[in-house]
Amino acid sequence: ENVLTQSPGTVSLSPGERATLSCRASRTVSSSSLAWYQQKPGQAPRLLIYGASTRATGIPDRFSGSGSGTDFTLTINGLEPEDFAVYYCQQYSSGPRTFGQGTRVEI
Amino acid sequence: EVQLVESGGVVVPPGGSVRLSCAVSGFTFDHYTMHWVRQITGKGLEWVSLVSWDGGSTYYADSVKGRFTVSRDSSKNSLYMEMNSLTSDDSGLYFCAKDGRGFGELSYFDFWGQGALVTVSS
Numbered sequence: 217e218n219v220l221t222q223s224p225g226t227v228s229l230s231p232g233e234r235a236t237l238s239c240r241a242s243r244t245v246s247s248s249s250l251a252w253y254q255q256k257p258g259q260a261p262r263l264l265i266y267g268a269s270t271r272a273t274g275i276p277d278r279f280s281g282s283g284s285g286t287d288f289t290l291t292i293n294g295l296e297p298e299d300f301a302v303y304y305c306q307q308y309s310s311g312p313r314t315f316g317q318g319t320r321v322e323i
Numbered sequence: 324e325v326q327l328v329e330s331g332g333v334v335v336p337p338g339g340s341v342r343l344s345c346a347v348s349g350f351t352f353d354h355y356t357m358h359w360v361r362q363i364t365g366k367g368l369e370w371v372s373l374v375s376w377d378g379g380s381t382y383y384a385d386s387v388k389g390r391f392t393v394s395r396d397s398s399k400n401s402l403y404m405e406m407n408s409l410t411s412d413d414s415g416l417y418f419c420a421k422d423g424r425g426f427g428e429l430s431y432f433d434f435w436g437q438g439a440l441v442t443v444s445s
Contacts, residue, residue, distance in 0.1 A: 251431035253368075260418055260435035261368065272433065304368055308429050312384055313358070313370040 332439035345419030
């Protein structure tokens with residue numbers, strides 16, 4: 217199983233600032249088969265990024281993904297109030313689909 | 324509009340059984356592998372099971388293998404999961420989720436239901 221480790225666990229930022237979230241895999245994620253999701257309290261996760269860097273339909277361009285191999289990053293430029301949430305990475309390159317433990321972005 | 328609606332969440336005693344359902348609409352159900360993902364209250368996401376687009380293959384997380392059975396019914400555009408021998412570790416919110424790419428290609432999840440709550444408690 218490919219274990220994903222996200223850091224930091226929690227980050228405290230202000231609206232307008234940049235958030236940089238990290239996701240590290242224990243094994244190479246082939247074909248950049250990595251996705252990012254956003255989850256708000258009481259809601260289902262929402263797909264933000266797939267293929268490590270492709271924004272899903274309707275996702276604002278302040279969200280960007282990068283990385284390859286075992287190291288991936290989600291960047292949120294100019295945090296909006298609605299961006300304060302928990303973010304998960306997920307790999308889908310092989311074996312069971314695994315998620316990171318999540319990063320909470322709080323005000 | 325793509326919609327996934329889970330049902331069947333319940334309070335069940337340890338050792339009991341539950342059947343979850345997920346009714347889908349807004350896409351060609353037969354073309355997509357479907358998944359169950361769970362979330363323990365206040366915790367992260369755990370992939371639980373999948374059934375392939377054609378129903379020919381199923382896979383399970385080690386934590387539920389031998390106890391859970393996933394299936395689909397194309398005539399009803401529905402996904403199911405039979406959960407047996409439940410323990411408190413199985414308590415949580417169970418989401419159904421749709422593969423973003425069709426015909427079994429390994430994929431992210433592009434749409435999710437709102438979840439069904441299963442509580443295992445005496």
